Amino acid sequence: MSAILIYAEHDNSELKSGALSAVACAQEIGGDIDLLITGQGCGDAAKHAATVPGVRKVLLAEGEHLEHHVAENVAPVITALADDYDYVLAAASTGGKNIMPRVAAMLDVQQISDISAVVSPDTFVRPIYAGNAFATYQSTDAKKVITVRTTSFEPVAAGDGSAEIETVDAGSDAGLARFVGAELSDSEGPELTTARIVVSGGRGVGSAENFKLIENLAGKLGAAVGASRAAVDAGYVPNDYQVGQTGKVVAPDLYVAVGISGAIQHMAGMKESKVIVAINKDEEAPIFEVADYGLVADLFEALPELDSKL
Amino acid sequence: MKVLVPIKRVVDAYVKVRVKSDGSGVETSNIKMSMNPFDEIAVEQAVRLSEAGAATEVVAVTIGPAAAQEQLRTALAMGVDRAMHVTADEGLQPLAVAKTLKAICDSEQPDLVILGKQAIDDDCNQTGQMLAALQGWAQGTSISKLETGDGRITVVREVDGGLEKLELPLPAIVSVDLRLNEPRYPKLPNIMKAKKKPIEQTSLDELGIDATPRLKQVKVEEPPARKGGVKVSSVDELVEKLRNEAKVIR
Ligand SMILES: Cc1cc2nc3c(=O)[nH]c(=O)nc-3n(C[C@H](O)[C@H](O)[C@H](O)COP(=O)(O)OP(=O)(O)OC[C@H]3O[C@@H](n4cnc5c(N)ncnc54)[C@H](O)[C@@H]3O)c2cc1C
Ligand SMILES: Nc1ncnc2c1ncn2[C@@H]1O[C@H](COP(=O)(O)O)[C@@H](O)[C@H]1O
Numbered sequence: 004m005s006a007i008l009i010y011a012e013h014d015n016s017e018l019k020s021g022a023l024s025a026v027a028c029a030q031e032i033g034g035d036i037d038l039l040i041t042g043q044g045c046g047d048a049a050k051h052a053a054t055v056p057g058v059r060k061v062l063l064a065e066g067e068h069l070e071h072h073v074a075e076n077v078a079p080v081i082t083a084l085a086d087d088y089d090y091v092l093a094a095a096s097t098g099g100k101n102i103m104p105r106v107a108a109m110l111d112v113q114q115i116s117d118i119s120a121v122v123s124p125d126t127f128v129r130p131i132y133a134g135n136a137f138a139t140y141q142s143t144d145a146k147k148v149i150t151v152r153t154t155s156f157e158p159v160a161a162g163d164g165s166a167e168i169e170t171v172d173a174g175s176d177a178g179l180a181r182f183v184g185a186e187l188s189d190s191e192g193p194e195l196t197t198a199r200i201v202v203s204g205g206r207g208v209g210s211a212e213n214f215k216l217i218e219n220l221a222g223k224l225g226a227a228v229g230a231s232r233a234a235v236d237a238g239y240v241p242n243d244y245q246v247g248q249t250g251k252v253v254a255p256d257l258y259v260a261v262g263i264s265g266a267i268q269h270m271a272g273m274k275e276s277k278v279i280v281a282i283n284k285d286e287e288a289p290i291f292e293v294a295d296y297g298l299v300a301d302l303f304e305a306l307p308e309l310d311s312k313l
Numbered sequence: 314m315k316v317l318v319p320i321k322r323v324v325d326a327y328v329k330v331r332v333k334s335d336g337s338g339v340e341t342s343n344i345k346m347s348m349n350p351f352d353e354i355a356v357e358q359a360v361r362l363s364e365a366g367a368a369t370e371v372v373a374v375t376i377g378p379a380a381a382q383e384q385l386r387t388a389l390a391m392g393v394d395r396a397m398h399v400t401a402d403e404g405l406q407p408l409a410v411a412k413t414l415k416a417i418c419d420s421e422q423p424d425l426v427i428l429g430k431q432a433i434d435d436d437c438n439q440t441g442q443m444l445a446a447l448q449g450w451a452q453g454t455s456i457s458k459l460e461t462g463d464g465r466i467t468v469v470r471e472v473d474g475g476l477e478k479l480e481l482p483l484p485a486i487v488s489v490d491l492r493l494n495e496p497r498y499p500k501l502p503n504i505m506k507a508k509k510k511p512i513e514q515t516s517l518d519e520l521g522i523d524a525t526p527r528l529k530q531v532k533v534e535e536p537p538a539r540k541g542g543v544k545v546s547s548v549d550e551l552v553e554k555l556r557n558e559a560k561v562i563r
Pocket of ligand 2: 319320321349351352355374375376377405407410427428429430431432433435436437438439440441
């Protein structure tokens with residue numbers, strides 16, 4: 004039976020949804036699943052992790068040097084445990100992307116990034132070229148280091164498990180990168196990558212002020228707000244709103260693209276949404292090729308009307 | 314401060330790639346190739362550091378087939394001081410790239426390596442972090458700001474929740490995100506000059522790199538196609554469809 008270690012991200016009190024998707028992926032691979040929680044003051048997150056069904060053990064590493072999840076300090080905690088595992092997994096979040104390749108190189112393993120399906124215990128599918136192709140790879144490394152495309156694996160529900168929590172060696176400060184500060188967006192409403200509905204605006208929205216129209220609609224629908232790169236570059240919204248090949252990947256039940264042309268890089272991040280709506284004044288816009296419902300209209304007329312009818 | 318910038322030749326970002334019918338990969342012959350867009354941003358950053366007097370020398374390096382020299386010429390035209398070409402087959406995987414870059418770091422002794430955050434062909438987002446691990450250096454990934462200081466740099470990273478600021482002691486590795494800068498278009502005289510500049514050559518063999526792929530590509534397929542939808546003629550019709558047909562809103 005193989006053993007799988009998941010580097011599970013959390014907010015100090017609960018696991019992030021991506022960690023629960025990684026568990027779902029691990030269950031498809033098959034084996035004993037242990038969750039590693041690192042940080043400072045994250046005992047509650049470990050308790051939450053212990054309630055995930057099918058988890059064998061929760062490993063907890065706490066220390067001041069782990070508080071901000073600096074890669075140079077977290078990676079050695081993972082590699083110190085890796086001997087006992089056949090797989091090391093994490094969500095393909097910015098955290099997982101930052102830390103896991105460092106782990107993989109320390110273990111002399113070629114990581115498999117952002118997998119969207121498990122074919123067999125050593126063979127996986129992942130998108131390449133902004134999702135314009137899907138490649139199947141067989142890993143010849145004895146140990147597998149993998150990041151998981153969270154939209155491809157339905158997160159398991161935490162709840163009735165009762166795994167034991169074991170404290171593990173937290174290592175020490177590598178004395179390399181030093182955390183100075185963070186500027187986190189305090190967006191209201193649901194989180195972009197897990198929201199059931201996403202309303203995104205593009206360059207067509209025209210200004211930060213006009214983005215209120217997008218926010219209002221999102222508010223009405225209980226949706227998260229997203230954006231194209233052009234809207235972020237123009238300063239209408241913060242960077243963490245970007246959906247796409249090099250931003251966030253989302254797959255909500257409903258994705259509403261407003262004033263977005265539908266560049267391949269944008270579509271890479273939303274093409275797997277269940278229902279796509281596009282509102283664009285250009286009937287030739289490529290976004291209409293993937294939209295289930297397309298409305299050719301000026302957004303400054305359509306959005307207020309939509310708002311009034313919901 | 315000496316700066317090394319690894320660059321990759323990739324299918325241009327605005328080409329719609331096609332999967333070969335035999336499933337062996339994507340079509341790359343007779344297709345526009347470019348420098349990976351993130352690497353253009355990396356080159357731009359390095360050249361700005363040198364223009365500001367913070368960098369003493371900027372070296373661009375690519376690992377790949379002979380055609381990749383075209384992208385080295387672009388880097389020279391943008392203003393890098395030297396260009397190195399490590400001959401290798403196409404499709405080298407990030408661990409092998411990182412090992413090769415480690416060998417280059419051993420001989421060149423850079424204080425800062427600036428990479429792209431991801432190559433837009435393999436979309437791996439691994440090489441910078443792997444090189445940092447192999448060197449035992451600090452890393453700042455997906456950065457949108459870089460300031461130099463005495464023996465250290467400060468970077469702002471784009472992360473899922475917003476922005477994060479880190480201070481890194483040199484030597485260090487950074488990978489750049491889209492909003493760090495807007496790369497310049499090289500001027501024609503610089504393009505002409507770049508054509509005559511020497512490109513230093515080496516190979517994986519000379520550097521003693523074992524590049525045996527750890528991942529075997531089994532097949533490459535088209536993504537599942539979305540079936541086309543309909544155009545609605547009014548906001549009313551849209552609301553009606555979303556409520557009663559798609560049942561995604563109440
Ligand atoms: C390396 C690389 C990575 C990238 N990564 C990403 C990424 O992750 N995510 C991403 O989104 N992009 C990404 N891009 C950028 C991408 O190529 C496009 O440039 C970008 O998505 C365009 O954004 P847009 O659709 O908002 O703007 P545009 O393409 O300018 O489209 C604006 C649209 O708004 C419509 N419009 C204008 N006014 C109105 C109106 N009043 N009413 C209705 N419609 C209107 C127009 O008809 C047009 O279709 C990347 C590019 C590169 C090179
Ligand atoms: N063959 C290569 N030669 C030089 N640099 C490379 C090569 N492959 C990747 N890189 C660098 O590593 C970055 C990340 O690539 P990847 O990890 O493949 O997504 C790129 O943006 C380049 O800066």
